[in-house]
Each structure stands twice: as C-alpha cells, then as structure tokens.
Amino acid sequence: MSIQNSTLALAGVFQSAELVRQIARQGLLDQAPFEASIQSVLKIDASSVEEVYGxxxxxKKGLQVLCEQLGAGxxxxxxxxxxxxxxxxxxRKLAKQANMMSNIQTGIVVAQAHTERYAVTAPEIITHLAEVYTETLSSFDYRIKVNGERRFLENxxxxxxxxALLLAGVRSTVLWRQKGGKRLxxxxxxxxxxxxxxxxxxxxKKSLV
Known part of the structure; x- marks a missing residue:
C-alpha cells in the first residue's frame, strides 16, 4: 500500500471537511473543489486514486488544507x-454494515444516471445524494454535528x-482505508x-506553467 495514494485520498477527506466548514460558516464554498468532491462520489470504479477526483x-484544496492542519507550526x-x-x-461503523454499503452504492448509481440530464452539482443530484446520506449514514446513533451560522444551516x-459533502468525505475515507490509511x-x-x-x-503548480 502506497502512502502517496493514501495521502491523496486523505486530502479528499480534508477537502470535504473544509467545504462543509465553508458552507456552515459562510454560506458559500469554492465551486471547483466542490464539483470535484461530488464527482468523487459518483466515481465508483477508477483505475487510480487521482482519477477519482478527475x-x-x-x-488541490484538500492538499492545501491537509498541509495546514498537519504541518508543523x-x-x-x-x-x-x-x-x-x-x-x-x-x-469504521459503515464498514461493518454490508447492507448499508450496498444501499449507498445503489443510490449512487441512480445519481450517476441523473448526470446524463444534469450537471454534477445541479440541485437534483445534490438533493439525491443528500437523501442517500440521510437514509443510510444518518441512521447511526452516532452522527456528525455540523457547527455554523443558523441562517446558513437552515437553508x-x-x-x-x-x-452530499459528508457522503463524499466518507467515500474518500473508504478509499483512504483501502490504500492503507490508519489513524495512527x-x-x-x-x-x-x-x-x-x-x-x-x-x-x-508545474503542470500549470
């Protein structure tokens, strides 16, 4: 298992987390990483970690946030x-629930079909992915509490x-585990x-020169 690959998947987790924070605190988010994170949910089969994010x-945003969060000083x-x-x-809780994993995958396949008619970040797809999250991961006793401005959270x-971003975060976390990622x-x-x-x-940076 390559730590390079697990680092890239971990950046996907950090990216989802940062975008959740942006919406909850500012009511806005960076569009390009948002689109890449949502796309990563829909990419069930990929030949590489890089391909998952397009x-x-x-x-890139996730890599930057990862460095900020884990870097010294x-x-x-x-x-x-x-x-x-x-x-x-x-x-970790999801990994023990094979039926739930299957239900999530089924929901994602439906969302993939919607991309034939809608853009990846269209309300129709975001709402569907949100429903997949609500009907599966939100059913655990343990839930992720999102803090922020009430006026933004109530929208x-x-x-x-x-x-949808929390679902993307879990997808990246699954990938991180598959590539050898561990909390230690x-x-x-x-x-x-x-x-x-x-x-x-x-x-x-070099590729943009």
Whole structure:
C-alpha cells in the first residue's frame, strides 16, 4: 500500500471537511473543489486514486488544507479536524454494515444516471445524494454535528450540500482505508504525509506553467 495514494485520498477527506466548514460558516464554498468532491462520489470504479477526483488539481484544496492542519507550526482549524476525525469514525461503523454499503452504492448509481440530464452539482443530484446520506449514514446513533451560522444551516440547499459533502468525505475515507490509511499515521507518519502532499502541490503548480 502506497502512502502517496493514501495521502491523496486523505486530502479528499480534508477537502470535504473544509467545504462543509465553508458552507456552515459562510454560506458559500469554492465551486471547483466542490464539483470535484461530488464527482468523487459518483466515481465508483477508477483505475487510480487521482482519477477519482478527475485529476490531481481536483483535490488541490484538500492538499492545501491537509498541509495546514498537519504541518508543523501551522495554525490549525479545529472544526476541520473535528469533521475529518468524525468521518473516519463513521467509516469504521459503515464498514461493518454490508447492507448499508450496498444501499449507498445503489443510490449512487441512480445519481450517476441523473448526470446524463444534469450537471454534477445541479440541485437534483445534490438533493439525491443528500437523501442517500440521510437514509443510510444518518441512521447511526452516532452522527456528525455540523457547527455554523443558523441562517446558513437552515437553508435547505445548503443542508443538502453539507450532507452530499459528508457522503463524499466518507467515500474518500473508504478509499483512504483501502490504500492503507490508519489513524495512527496522524501521529507517526504526519511529516511524511505532509511531505507527499507538498510534492503533489508542486506537481500541480508545474503542470500549470
């Protein structure tokens, strides 16, 4: 299992967490990473981790946030870390529920079919993915509590975006586990993870030159 691949998947988790924070606190989010994160949910079969996010640039925001959160001497946003750790915990509960995994996959296949008529981030698809999250992962006794401004959280489409992004976060967490990711790496492999994330960011920068 390559730590490079698990780092990329972990960046996907951080990206979802940061976008949830943005909506909850500001009522707005960065559109390009939002689209890449939603696309990652719909990409059930992919030949590489990079392909899950469309391309390396699709997870750029997540790589940046990962470096900010795990890098030495940086100011951490505890809300983002809270969401990341909660997504990891939720994935562990999901891993024991084969029927729920199957139901989620069925729901995602339906969303994939909708992309023939709608854009990936169209309300019809976001609302459907939010319903998939509500009918499956929200049924656990343990739920992820999202903090933010009430006026933003009470907006139905914002709430749907948050649920769709939490589903994307769990999808990235599943991928992270599949590529050898473990919670202890946050303690023992932190520097290595940050180094690989920084290398990915350098590669993105070079590709844009």
């Amino acid at each position: 391309e390396l640039d699709g997870v 940086t100011k951490r946003n505890m809300e983002v870390m809270h969401y990341v750790l909660n997504l990891i915990f939720l994935e 139905q489409f914002n709430a749907d975006k948050i649920r 790496q946050f303690i023992f492999s932190r520097k290595k993870i940050v180094r690989f994330a920084q290398q990915y960011l350098e590669n993105i």
